[in-house]
Amino acid sequence: MSQPTLVVGNVNWFRYASPQAFYPLAGTLVPWFAWAAAVCCIAGLYAGFFVAPTDHQQGDSYRIIFIHVPAAWMSMFIYLVMAFWAGLGLVFNTRLSHIMASALAPTGALFTFIALWTGSLWGKPTWGTWWVWDARLTSELILLFLYFGFMALQSAIDEARRADRAGAVLALVGVVNIPIIYFSVKWWNTLHQGASVSLSSAPTMAATMLAGMLLMALAAWFYSIAAGLHRARSIILERERNADWTVQLARKGRP
Amino acid sequence: MSAILRALLYRDLLLAWRRRSDVATTVLFFVIVVSLFPLGVGPEPGLLRTIAPGVIWVAALLASMLALTRMFESDHADGTLDQMLLAAAPLGMLVIARAFAHWLVTGLPLVVLAPVLALQFDLPAGLLPTLAGSLLLGTPVLSLVGAIGAALTLGLRGGGILLALLVLPLYVPALIIGAGALDAAASGQGAQAHFLLLTALLVLAGAFAPWAISAALRISAE
Numbered sequence: 006m007s008q009p010t011l012v013v014g015n016v017n018w019f020r021y022a023s024p025q026a027f028y029p030l031a032g033t034l035v036p037w038f039a040w041a042a043a044v045c046c047i048a049g050l051y052a053g054f055f056v057a058p059t060d061h062q063q064g065d066s067y068r069i070i071f072i073h074v075p076a077a078w079m080s081m082f083i084y085l086v087m088a089f090w091a092g093l094g095l096v097f098n099t100r101l102s103h104i105m106a107s108a109l110a111p112t113g114a115l116f117t118f119i120a121l122w123t124g125s126l127w128g129k130p131t132w133g134t135w136w137v138w139d140a141r142l143t144s145e146l147i148l149l150f151l152y153f154g155f156m157a158l159q160s161a162i163d164e165a166r167r168a169d170r171a172g173a174v175l176a177l178v179g180v181v182n183i184p185i186i187y188f189s190v191k192w193w194n195t196l197h198q199g200a201s202v203s204l205s206s207a208p209t210m211a212a213t214m215l216a217g218m219l220l221m222a223l224a225a226w227f228y229s230i231a232a233g234l235h236r237a238r239s240i241i242l243e244r245e246r247n248a249d250w251t252v253q254l255a256r257k258g259r260p
Numbered sequence: 261m262s263a264i265l266r267a268l269l270y271r272d273l274l275l276a277w278r279r280r281s282d283v284a285t286t287v288l289f290f291v292i293v294v295s296l297f298p299l300g301v302g303p304e305p306g307l308l309r310t311i312a313p314g315v316i317w318v319a320a321l322l323a324s325m326l327a328l329t330r331m332f333e334s335d336h337a338d339g340t341l342d343q344m345l346l347a348a349a350p351l352g353m354l355v356i357a358r359a360f361a362h363w364l365v366t367g368l369p370l371v372v373l374a375p376v377l378a379l380q381f382d383l384p385a386g387l388l389p390t391l392a393g394s395l396l397l398g399t400p401v402l403s404l405v406g407a408i409g410a411a412l413t414l415g416l417r418g419g420g421i422l423l424a425l426l427v428l429p430l431y432v433p434a435l436i437i438g439a440g441a442l443d444a445a446a447s448g449q450g451a452q453a454h455f456l457l458l459t460a461l462l463v464l465a466g467a468f469a470p471w472a473i474s475a476a477l478r479i480s481a482e
Contacts, residue, residue: 095475147429147432150425150428150429151429153425154425154426154429157422157425157426158412158413158422158426161413161416161417161418161419161422162416166482167479167480167482170479171412171476171479171480174408174412174472174475174476174479175408175412175426177472178408178430178472179429179430181468182429182430182433185433185461185464186429186432186433189432189433189436189437189457190432190436192436192437192440193436193437193440
């Protein structure tokens with residue numbers, strides 16, 4: 006049986022499905038994404054804190070959206086990407102897909118936590134309370150539990166192959182459940198009290214606000230890619246520590 | 261096909277009958293948890309009436325979850341599970357039989373007991389059929405979804421706590437809709453929408469959970 010190939014621009018991209026080939030590629034990419042994240046973050050924070058005007062309703066407390074909104078976007082998107090890699094890994098039995106899924110989980114959990122934390126910091130001056138059982142807050146909290154479950158399951162299993170595959174099944178079950186959880190929480194909330202505060206009917210944003218937020222969103226993207234690739238490299242080294250090529254790397258003294 | 265289902269169901273129920281104390285433990289746990297709440301929040305009838313649906317549902321959730329660890333464990337230990345994986349019958353059918361047996365043993369007693377416990381909370385008699393109905397539709401969902409977690413954590417150290425972490429977030433929709441049915445009925449809206457949603461959940465879980473359970477069992481038994 007011949008090897009599957011995906012040739013674009015004289016490079017067979019499937020070659021990088023092998024951890025050995027992926028390791029140096031990821032090593033080259035990590036600094037680029039990390040620097041891009043740093044630049045976007047500095048530019049976005051500058052735009053957000055010094056250029057964007059003060060909101061006439063919320064004062065300066067609205068400025069937390071420059072961190073809160075990108076974090077909330079990433080928290081949901083990373084779970085989808087994680088489930089995508091997990092599904093790919095189950096179907097094609099590729100080790101690297103599972104490694105990517107495990108590498109992304111802590112970053113996703115981090116962003117979920119940041120979104121919850123900054124949201125509650127914003128909620129205190131604006132809504133007068135640290136926490137409301139709003140549909141978005143509640144489903145974000147459950148998303149955090151799903152991330153924790155994924156990571157706890159993987160770390161409870163010693164054998165890498167079983168950990169990968171069990172985690173993948175859980176990630177897929179979770180991704181089917183996320184819309185069900187979101188809608189049930191939403192209906193629950195509206196049935197109980199009706200949405201007292203709506204985030205969706207925010208007033209239209211000034212252009213500089215939007216620019217700052219988009220820059221921060223880009224920073225979050227680049228950071229996630231850099232962190233995911235870096236963690237994937239670490240997992241590869243850990244798993245392949247007995248392979249020839251990692252031993253060679255160690256001899257050269259260049260991790 | 262149905263002969264295999266019958267045989268498996270008979271075997272599981274017989275095993276449950278031989279270990280009656282296990283079943284009794286689950287039911288007693290349910291009763292005790294429900295009875296603890298008035299002690300915690302105070303005997304004020306109005307408050308108790310308000311929290312009764314939530315308390316009974318959460319207790320049912322926990323009781324059903326506690327019984328999950330036993331779902332595949334002994335079969336895994338004595339090799340029966342390997343025979344099930346090798347059997348000619350589709351694994352999906354076998355796990356449906358197992359989940360159904362689990363529900364008959366742990367879910368159904370809760371459905372029967374819940375209205376009695378609800379009387380402790382002074383729930384109006386008109387709401388008791390709604391409570392039993394919501395549990396009747398909801399507890400099979402708990403058994404099916406929980407079986408995925410039980411299969412994934414089979415034979416792991418710290419399996420019980422881990423199982424709770426995996427399964428409880430997935431129980432959220434059943435809890436919300438199940439307990440919501442009583443609120444809707446109490447407020448005069450009628451619980452029909454909630455019953456339809458619970459049925460939809462049950463159909464979804466019945467269609468998709470067996471795949472996930474089978475995949476998880478194969479992974480765990482490798």
